Amino acid sequence: MTAVKATEQINTHTGVRYATGIGFDFHSPDPKFVMTYDLNNQPLSYFESDWWDYAAYSPNASGNYKCWFKKDTASLDEFSQTLLLEHKLIVAAFQFNIFSPFQETPSASQIKNASRVLHKIRKICIDTKNKISSTLSNPLKLKPIIKQLTTHDQKTLKSLLMTLASANSSNFIAHFNIGETLPLFKFSKKENFQHPVIPSRILFEKLLSYQEVLDDYFKFEKEIAQVNSLSLLCHSYLTEQTYDYDVPSGVKKSGRGFQKIIFEFGLFDLAKKYNIISPINLSNFLGKVQYCSMMLIVAYTGMRRSEALSLKYDCMSIKKRKYGRIRHIIGITTKLTKTRFETSWVTCSQVVPALKAAQSVCKLIANSLYISDENLNSFPLFISRAYLTLSVVNSRTGKRDIGDYKVGALQPRKFEESMRQVLITQEDLEELTEVAPFQDWNLDGLYSIGENWPITVHQLRRSLAVYAAKSGLVRHSSLRRQLKHLSVEMSLYYARGSSRVRSIFNPSPDHIIHEFSKEKLAELDSILYIRDVLMRYEDVHGGHAEVLKTQGLYAGTAITLSDKKKTMDDFKKGKKAWRPTFLGGCTSIDGCKTVAHPTLTKCIVGSGCNEAAILPEKVDTAISMQNKLISVLDVTSIEYRSEVAQLEDLMRIKEEISE
Incomplete structure (x- = not known):
């Protein structure tokens, strides 16, 4: 198959071209077969390439998504070349998803992780002089390798093997004996937990705590913008040592220029509440605003974290209906098709403050990059704070294309420690048990009475599914569209326990449920x-x-x-x-x-x-x-x-x- 023919065998949904693998010969692969394309739909990686780059298929269309097969220029011996070919063929099978009993196409990060784990196994195979295929299909050879892998890598390898379920020597390089190898993967009860539904009281408390941060930001939005502008003009003014300023009675003068700024711009109450004593602390507070905005957007849309981080500055669409306005958030998903696909999530008026707060912080960062307001529409909504002059490491390194800017990580583990705690009560634990009576909620003490609720982004997504299903107003097919699932069955899995969960719905005329x-x-x-x-x-x-x-x-x-x-x-x-x-x-x-x-x-x-x-x-x-x-x-x-x-x-x- 020539490169031209390979280019024709593609999925041409809206977005970036995705090589489907139609016509790919696993026994005699064409070196010029196109494996990935760039954002301009031009071939980026071929089967013969030393790396395949999947960045264009990630929600943000950026980042390091290269699967490396050979980084050095040294020649390989014959056995190492055989292992390299096996490595590529298994990754190709995982990407094309043609031997799997499941329909879902792997994401860019899943493909990269699978290749990374295969790289580890490949190194072991070089020492043991065993082929990768014979190692993965032989329980005696595979068992000691599994013990060397982390739990995360074990799960990745198990998922990879499951996608090779129907592979055999006639249609692929080997039969992987899944019936005997899969039982080797044993995980603790904790690792088999489905993401819990957040108990109703805790859910409302968490949403209120996020909204509280946004309310505090809006109170001082103008003053923070002025400090950001001052930092652009003369950052040293914020950090110099000085005692030439007055402080209220009972407040100790620090001698830092930033304390002077706090009083000059009337930020004392905000600084006291969030312990803001330096420009870096102010930058961290802006990160907290971004994080709270993202969590509220996820809670009111059911987005995945990666989908929320893909949002642009101008991402809301409003349609008028006889009962009010219906709002949609426009973003990118990679789940409904094999490409980066623009889609929308219906939402409600409660998401508007979160979106406005995120846009406000985005504008501050854009100002630091000297980007005018008229060029903001396609700017990343959750752009990284590293571009602020307030940050410890400023990343302004000259003019870039809009799509080149990185987004913030916005991980719960970074921000939840400083959020208002919501402690688990006996009633919350009883509600958890009602929803999932067969799970051990006392395992590891994570959900013990008196502990702070260990929230994750995915919990918000599942909670939306369960509470929406409980309302009786949202059908499973509608839930599938909202959650961007490939099948209704996945939405049913997310909504497990909805018949037992307590209802939270008393909808206003413009609520999300009217769309369903x-x-x-x-x-x-x-x-x-x-x-x-x-x-x-x-x-x-x-x-x-x-x-x-x-x-x-x-x-x-x-x-x-x-x-x-x-x-x-x-x-x-x-x-x-x-x-x-x-x-x-x-x-x-x-x-x-x-x-x-x-x-x-x-x-x-x-x-x-x-x-x-x-x-x-x-x-x-x-x-x-x-x-x-x-x-x-x-x-x-x-x-x-x-x-x-x-x-x-x-x-x-x-x-x-x-x-």
């Missing part, structure tokens, strides 16, 4: 139904097929505009419904009675469901995915027998609809 109401989604559901069912050229099967026959609607029947309008009207009036499923769709108006226990075959077991619409192409896909899943399970396990039973149901329905 039945009335607003009816039109979308009707469009999907018309496309997937009424306009098909192949027959629909299942219980709903009989309904279509009574209406005279057969495969290939011409659908008029009036038919479409009537269908849409029936959906809006609640007379019809459509929810996509693994095997087709559900037409139940009242909702699926077995939704609390979702399985692949819930629509077809026994005599089947009268309201199920079975689509043959989805059955074929489900069978393929089920076979891949079964291939990685322990044949002696209950899960294996359960999944085999589902596969048998799928094969039965395939035979029935093929007759």
Whole structure:
């Protein structure tokens, strides 16, 4: 396959081109096969390259995302060259995701981590004189290597092996014997925890604490901007030694120029509350403002941390509706497609102060870089504070392109220690146990009574999913769109425990839930139904097929505009419904009675469901995915027998609809 042909085999969704691997030959790889592209959609890395750069596929389209295979120029012996080729082929298989039983495409950071772990294994293989493939497929060889890896690297390697589930010597370089190697990976209960739902009281307390920081910032926003401007003009004025100023009674004079600035600009109350005694402390406070803004945006949108950090200065869109304004945050995700894809998250008015605070700090940093306000729209919203003259290390090194600036890390571990603590009570612990009764919340004392709640960004995301599902106003398909999941099943996993969690909803007219109401989604559901069912050229099967026959609607029947309008009207009036499923769709108006226990075959077991619409192409896909899943399970396990039973149901329905 030539380089030109490789370039044609790409995913051309909006965003950067992504090599899909179509036409890639794992037994005889083309050295010129394009592995990655740059932001201009030009080939960046080829299979023969010493490194593959995935930066363009990260949410920020920047940073070090290079997978190095060979850094030195020294020639390799024949065995080392074999290991190098294996390293590249396994990374390529991980990137293309064609041997995996799961649909989700790995992110840029996941690919880099997988390559990094393979690099460690490759070094061990050089010493042991074993191939990487034979090492990863042999439990006796793999077990001692696993013991040398950190827990994080073990999880990375396990995920990598699972993506090679259906690989074998005919379609790849080896069969990886997953059934025997995966049991070698054993993690403690703590490491298998799902991110907890934040108890309702603690959630509100945390959100209030973040808002408190923003309120304090807004009180002194003008004065802080003046200090920032002064720092640009004469930074030494902020740091010089001087006693030529007055202090209030009871306040000790430090002799530092910055104490003088605090009193000159009326920042004493802010400095006292947040211990601001130097320009660096003020810069740290601005970082705290950024962090609190990000946490509130995540809480009210369900974004991932990387998606929040990808936001630009001008990232809000407002649409007018009869019940008020609906706000969307525009950002970048890499989850719904294999590219950096612009998308939006519906949100509410509570996010506006957080966005304004982040924009205000962003403008301060832009001023330090002499960037005018009219050029701010595409500027990173959470740009790093390293560019401030107030910071200990100023990174202003001349003019750059807007996209070259780094964003702040904004990690909870850096900022939560100085936030107002929210201590766990007995009632909070009881609520935790109600949501997840089978988890040991006393493990390691992290969630003990009297301890500060150990918040993470992902907890906010899962809490939104659970509380939204609890409200009864947000359907799983809507939750999937909001959380940018590839499947409804992942959203169901996030929302586990929603039936037991306490409701927090008493919505105002402009609240987020209105975007998810039945009335607003009816039109979308009707469009999907018309496309997937009424306009098909192949027959629909299942219980709903009989309904279509009574209406005279057969495969290939011409659908008029009036038919479409009537269908849409029936959906809006609640007379019809459509929810996509693994095997087709559900037409139940009242909702699926077995939704609390979702399985692949819930629509077809026994005599089947009268309201199920079975689509043959989805059955074929489900069978393929089920076979891949079964291939990685322990044949002696209950899960294996359960999944085999589902596969048998799928094969039965395939035979029935093929007759």
